[in-house]
Amino acid sequence: MTGISADPYWWQAAPPQDFHIEHWPERTDVVIIGGGYTGFGAAIPLARAGLDVVVLERDQIGAGASTRNGGITSGNLRLSFDDLIKKFGAEKATAFYQEAKAARADLAQFITSEKIDCDLQQCGRMVGALRSESLDSMKRDAERLTKLLDIEATVYDRASLPDYIDTSRYCGGMMRDDIGGIHPAKLLAGMCQIARQASVKIVTQTKVIAVSQPNTSSPTPEFRIETSRGIIRAGHVISATNAYTDAGQPWLRRRLVPVISEMIATEELGENMVRSLMPGLNMYGEALQLGHYYRPSPDGKRILLGGRRMSPNPAMARKRLVRGLTSIFPQLADITITNHWFGFVAFPFDQLPKLAVHDGVIYPSGYCGSGTVWARWLGQKAAHMVLADLDENAFQGSAFQGIPFRTMPFYSGDPWFLPLAMGLYAIQDKFKTTSK
Template sequence: MTASNIKSTPYWWESAPLVTPSEQILPTETDVLVVGAGYSGLSAAITLVRAGTSALVLDRQVPGEGASSRNGGMATGNIRLSFADMVRNFGKARALGVQAEGKAAREDLRRFIQDEGIDCDYRLCGQFSGALSRADYDASARSAEALAKALDIDSYAVPRSVQHQYIGTDLYCGGAVRMDIGGLDPGKFYAGMLRVAQEAGAVVQGETAVLSIDREGTSFTVATSRGKIRAGQVLVCTNGYTDASDRWLRRRIVPVRSRIIATEPLPRDLMNRLMPTQMMYGDGRKLSYYYRPSPDGTRILFGGRDGTVSGDPAWPTEHLRVELGRIFPELAKVSLSHSWFGYVAMHRDMIPRLFRNRGVIYATGYCGSGVVWARWLGMKAALQILGNSQAGRTVFDFGPPKSIPLFTGKAWFMPFVYAKMEFEDRRLLRRNGKEDNED
C-alpha cells in the first residue's frame, strides 16, 4: 500500500470493531463511579458488581477507543525499571515483591480469559528479548538465571549460535527467553471484558465526560456532561487519557504516543523463517521497540515510541518501517496495511501503582505494560474498595507519582527526549557495527 492508503485505525478493529453501548438514563446515585472504561475500569466493575456493589463506568470516548484496543497485545507485565533500580529506589524486599506479583498477575490473566470464556486468541507463547552487545547478552543471561531460580519461571539464555531457531535476524548477539509471557488480540479481549462486565450488571456508558469530582463528607458529587451523580467512592482509571478535568493527576502522568505498524500479509515460508517460534519479541534499545506476529501468523506488527505530540505525520510510520528493516532486512521495503498510535502513561517513578488523593483512589501509570497491569490493578483497587484488605493487598500500593515541573498535560518535551534516545540508540548500534548508512 502507498502511504495514503495505510489505515490509521488499529489493525485489531478489523476483527473487533468498537461498539458503543446503548445509552441509558444515568443513575443519580451509585456505590462506585469508575472514570475510564478501559481494562482497569472494566476489571474493577466486574469485581465490584459480583460482590453486590453497584458500579457505573463512564468514559468520554467510545469505550475501548483508547489504549485498551490500540496496544500490541503483548501480555508481558514488564517493569521499565531494572531490578537494580527497583532495589535502589524501593528496597530489595519490594523489588522481589514486584517480580513475584508480576508472575501472579500473568497467571491470573490467563485464568481470567479461560474462566470467562473470552475468545481473544490468547497464547502462552513466550518472549524473546534480543541482546545488542556481548555485555547485554551476559546481563540477560544472568537475569534469566535469576528469574528461573527465584520464581521458578522457565527462563533461559539463547546464544547467538542458535538464535535463528527463535528469530531470523543477525542484528542480535543472542538473547533470552521467558516462557511465562503470552500474546492476545487486544480488541477481542476488550470486547470480551465489556461483555462480562455488562452481563455481571455493571453500567458502562461512553461519550460521557467527567467534568469534576468533589468530596462531600464521606461521599462524592461527580459532575458529568450528562448531569450530576452522587457516589460513595470514585475510582479513576484514565491512565494515558487523563484530561484537564483532573489537573492534579495531569501534572503527574505524561501521555506518550506509542505507534504500531502492521505489514501486509507475508508468505508463510518468510514468516516461518523470521519468527519460527511465533513468540513476542523485543530488545533493550532506549526507544523500546516491540514486535510480534499477528494472531493468525500472517503478518508482523511492530511498535515503538512515536516522538510526536500532535497531528499524524508520516515520518513516525517510516521510522518504524526502517527499524523493522534493520532487524529483518528482507522487510526493508515491505508494504504496510496499518499505522496507528495510542497513549501510554509515563511518570517520574516509572512503575505501575495504586494511590489515593482526597479520598479518590487511582489505578494508573502502567508505562506501556497495561495488558497485564491494568486488569490486575483494577481488580486490586476494587477489592480495596470492598474492604477486602487481604485479597486487595498489592506491592504496587505506592504514594502518588511526583508532579513534573512546568508540565500541565501536553508533553511538549517528548520530541527532545525522543531525539536524545534515538541518538543514544544509533551510537550503540554504531559501536556494535550494526548501524547502516541511512539517516
C-alpha cells in the first residue's frame, strides 16, 4: 500500500455520477454514445433546439478522460503549421488554426455565459524550451500566430523566465495568452447539469453493444441501437466514445490509437510555495514529444503534472512523473504525492482531430490529448450537422470534416506498436535535451 489514491485529484470536488430514467425509451430523435465533453457538447444544442436526446454511458458520467485531464485549454494541434501546409496547403492550414482559435474562445464564452463554476482561469500558458534551436522555432511560431491569427504569443529568453517559473531546466519559452485552465471534472458536471435542465435523458451503466444501419426503404429510416439495457431506435447517432471506444464500434476502433496519459498531484504545498515556484500561476508545457504538462491546482496550493505513460508498472510510471517534477523543481524532492491516475487519449494515424461520418453515424473524435477544447467544439459541430436537417444554416462547416480517416492493415484497436513509437519519441527528446 502506498497510500496514494488512484482516483483523479479532480474527483474530490466533482466525482463521477450515475443517472437513470424511469422508462426505457423505445425511440428518440438522437442517441449519443458516451457521456464526456463530446457527448454533452452535442447533447446541449440538440435538446435546446427541441429534439429528444438520449445519452447512453457505459460507466458513470465522468468515467472517461473528461474528468481525468489536466484542464489545460490548449486546443492544440499536434501537426505544426509547416507540416499542415505541406499536407493541405496554406489556406487549409490557416483554417485549422483559425478553428482552434474559435474553439478556444467558444469554450470560454460558453463557461462564462452559462455561469459554470469550473475555475476558469484565463492565465496563459508557458512552454519551456530545453535548447536554443527550440527557441528559434518558437520565435517563428509566435510571429505566425500574431500575424495570421492575431494571437498574443511572446518568446522569452532565460533571463525573463523567473517572471513565470522558477526553474533552471529551460533556456527560455513561449507564452501564449489565449490558453488557460479549468477544473475539468467541474466543467463536465456543469455540462451534464445544463443537459439535464434542457431535458436530455441520461442513462449510465448502459453499454452500447451494436449500432445497425437504418432501413433506407422505410418511410422513417431509423438506427437500431442494441444496448446492455435493451433496444432503442433513433433518427441520428453521434458516437462520443473517443479513446474509450470498444468492440461495439469496430469502424471507429480501427481508426484510433488509445494512448495512456497520466497525472500526479502533490500534497498541499501552500499558496506561497506554489507562487514562488510558479510566479505567473500559468499553465505550463515543454517543447518535447513526450514533455510534461503541469499547472497549479485551481486553489493554488498544489502542483499537478502529467505525461505519457512509458512503463506498464504503475510504480515505475509514477517515479518517471516524479522525476519530471523534480527535474523542473528540484526543491520538491521530498514532497508527498497524494494522487496518481491515468486515462486514455485518442490519436488518429494522421494526428488530426476528425469530424467524420460513416454509414450515417457522426464521429467527432481523435483530439490527440487536447480534447478539453476540441471535444466540446466538435461535439457541438456534430449537433449542428444533425440540426442542418431542420435548418440548412445550422451547420457552418468545419476544417475537420471530410479528411480521410484512415486505419492500418491488421489494426483492430490494440496498439501493439505503441512501445516502439514511444521509444522513438524518447530518443528524439534525448537529442533535444542534451545537444544544447
